[in-house]
Amino acid sequence: MCMNAEKVIVVEPVGQVTLVRNERSRYLRLRVKPNGQAHVSMPVLASESKAIDFIKSKSGWIQQQQQKIKTGLTVFKQDSSFRTKFHELKIVPVPQAKVSGFVGNGIIQINIPSNQEEQHPTIQHFIRNTLIEVMRQEAKVFLPIRLQQLADQHQFQFEKVFVKHVKSRWGSCSSINNINLNLHLMRLPDRIIDYVLLHELAHTKEKNHSKSFWQLLESVCPGAKQLDRELKNYHVDIF
Structure with missing residues (x-):
């Protein structure tokens, strides 16, 4: 079993940083989470001062990533055009005290209090979480079926398929x-x-x-390298 211990510290100028002591870590590893907070995985015996020095040495890069996230997130408004595979977002001001949502007939309807700004963080958080839940339900139905269709078409075999909310990659295949x-x-x-x-x-x-690998992929997916470049235009958890 791998035991993790977390601690949140503040390192200027990047703000809050989460330190995670991880038995599996052999070196310091840095990433910036979708909320803009830096996250450092570190060996159990590494000193906190070493981690702080490491963070400060990477502060320029961290701030660049934070700015990308800040400017990359969509602010959902009444005239926003956003679609999942099977639903379209619709934001409607209504005379009520709390934000609420309804999903049906191909519509994700978000009802927002008419006396509140649609850009309010609470409303934006509600919209984003609703969209994620809708995509989760869509994905659980659509992706396994489509994966099986493509596997049958091109004579691939896989064991199990899992649909997850992962913040770092679009997909993965295990050793089994x-x-x-x-x-x-x-x-x-x-x-x-x-x-x-x-x-x-x-x-x-x-x-x-x-x-x-690329020869095999090209044989079943012509233009694979171009599609791979297109995929880089999208971000897993920034939308």
């Missing part, structure tokens, strides 16, 4: 050919969804990104 797929695929174009699914299916035969 279990495939993990991200619910955020539900906001990508169909051709990109199929590319991700075929990418992971190709990993059931080729476990790395070798020349053989």
Whole structure:
């Protein structure tokens, strides 16, 4: 069992930083979470002062990532155009005290109090969480079926498929050919969804990104490299 211990500290100029002592960590590892907070995974015996020095040495990069996140997040408004695979967002001001939502007939309707600004953080948080839950339900129905269709079409075999809310990747394939797929695929174009699914299916035969892997993927997904470049225009948890 891996035991993790977390501590939140403040390191200027980047703000709050979460330190996680992880038995599996062999070195300091830094990432910036979708909320803009820096997160450092560190060996159990590493000193906090060493972690702080490491954070300060990377402060420029951290601030760049924080700015990207700040400018990259959508502010949902009444005239916003946002679609999941099967639903469209609709924001409606209503004479009520609390924000609420309704999902049905292809619509994600968010009712916001008419006396509140739609940009209010509480409203934006509600909208974003509602969209994530809708995508979760869509993904659980659509992705396993589509994955099986593509596997049958191209003679791939996989073990199990899992739909998850992962903040770092669109999909993955384990050593025993279990495939993990991200619910955020539900906001990508169909051709990109199929590319991700075929990418992971190709990993059931080729476990790395070798020349053989790309040849296999190109044979079942023509234009794979171009689709891979298109995928980089999207961010897993920034939308």
